[in-house]
Amino acid sequence: MTIDNKMPKKSDICLSVRFLEEDHPAVFGNLTLRPFSSGMDIIKQVRPTRLEWTYVRNLEFLNQFKEHVPVVVPTLNTVDGHARSFDGDPIVAPWMKFYGSPDTRFLYICQNNPDDLQAKIDIAKYYIREGYTNFHFDDWYCNAQMFIFKNPCFCEHCMREFSRYLGIPLDYRDYLKSRGFHDLEQLLAAVKFDHVPLWRDYINFQHESVTRFFRRLKYNLDQAYPAGTTMSVNGSVNSASERIASIKNSIDYFDGETKSIKPESLLEVAKASRMEGKMQVVLICPDEHEDHDRNTEAWKNEVRQAIALCYCLGMLPLFPYDVYMRSDKQGKPKPRWYGTWEEYGQPFEIVRQHPDWFDDYEFENMNLAADGTVTIVSNNSANGSALKHQIKPDGTWCTN
Numbered sequence: 001m002t003i004d005n006k007m008p009k010k011s012d013i014c015l016s017v018r019f020l021e022e023d024h025p026a027v028f029g030n031l032t033l034r035p036f037s038s039g040m041d042i043i044k045q046v047r048p049t050r051l052e053w054t055y056v057r058n059l060e061f062l063n064q065f066k067e068h069v070p071v072v073v074p075t076l077n078t079v080d081g082h083a084r085s086f087d088g089d090p091i092v093a094p095w096m097k098f099y100g101s102p103d104t105r106f107l108y109i110c111q112n113n114p115d116d117l118q119a120k121i122d123i124a125k126y127y128i129r130e131g132y133t134n135f136h137f138d139d140w141y142c143n144a145q146m147f148i149f150k151n152p153c154f155c156e157h158c159m160r161e162f163s164r165y166l167g168i169p170l171d172y173r174d175y176l177k178s179r180g181f182h183d184l185e186q187l188l189a190a191v192k193f194d195h196v197p198l199w200r201d202y203i204n205f206q207h208e209s210v211t212r213f214f215r216r217l218k219y220n221l222d223q224a225y226p227a228g229t230t231m232s233v234n235g236s237v238n239s240a241s242e243r244i245a246s247i248k249n250s251i252d253y254f255d256g257e258t259k260s261i262k263p264e265s266l267l268e269v270a271k272a273s274r275m276e277g278k279m280q281v282v283l284i285c286p287d288e289h290e291d292h293d294r295n296t297e298a299w300k301n302e303v304r305q306a307i308a309l310c311y312c313l314g315m316l317p318l319f320p321y322d323v324y325m326r327s328d329k330q331g332k333p334k335p336r337w338y339g340t341w342e343e344y345g346q347p348f349e350i351v352r353q354h355p356d357w358f359d360d361y362e363f364e365n366m367n368l369a370a371d372g373t374v375t376i377v378s379n380n381s382a383n384g385s386a387l388k389h390q391i392k393p394d395g396t397w398c399t400n
Ligand SMILES: [Zn+2]
Pocket: 082, 083, 084, 110, 111, 112, 113, 153, 154, 155, 156, 157, 158, 159
């Protein structure tokens, strides 16, 4: 009997082993990744109930992880997308400029390109055949995201679909060229002054392209596995509402990089998670522009407190391991963050001992004292009982 196809529950213990030295030699040319044996060591220490968001494709490794973890969530991202700029060039996201090797850059997908959709379906089917039916999708806001990093897709599929969207025969790229916009730079300069015809329509259309892509993907995955797959994306449930609206109906939960782990910020995410009815997995992602130095005791304390707060607020913190640390000023990825069980294990052990505190209770309110101690009261609506969680700034956690 399969034990896959499970939605996260509030007492889950989540770990991500993202990359393996043996499986991803070409991913980060300038970074040291950890080997399979390190991944297995941290799994045996943390004893996660879910291995979230892993790029491990090698089934030999994945199946060994799965022997120890009930739910394993592979990622559907690919590296050979077909988005095309206004100038006709393949598109590389700015944060991926230094990934891979110079001749194997990771090319951005176009969500209107049938081959790019099919590539995801094919990967999912590969995993489904092997008994993996829960999936993660990193970097999912593609066709809308390309406007944000100022290189929207103008491929033939976007042109065809935009014509259909407008209901008139039109190749938008040819049309813009005929109106005197000869290259991307010139086009973007005119966008600033709102001088580009149909630009707002094009943005709206590409936003809808994101929605349509996920609807089709989810439909195909559920066809391939009729008992139902689950899908998470890298995002926060309280990010811009138009983002959330674009995929809400096709995804089951969020698993997102979270920069601010202050109690008030986590409370905002928790409220949105409850309002939208979508679980939030919180990937604590230090922001070194905010002086988050992961090697200091102050940071470790803050993270321990944040882990406890996430659980008490009904969210799931990822154990901090194999964490993307963004890029340096040249755009090169920084060394990844590998937290240890000794540093961060304590709050997870409390959850393991008392799953009912989380599965059976809903947070009622949160109070932040002047000394940084956070008190969260949660209620069990079934029996009327209440819990008071107190978490000190160093992460010391007491519940009664
Ligand atoms: Zn396109």
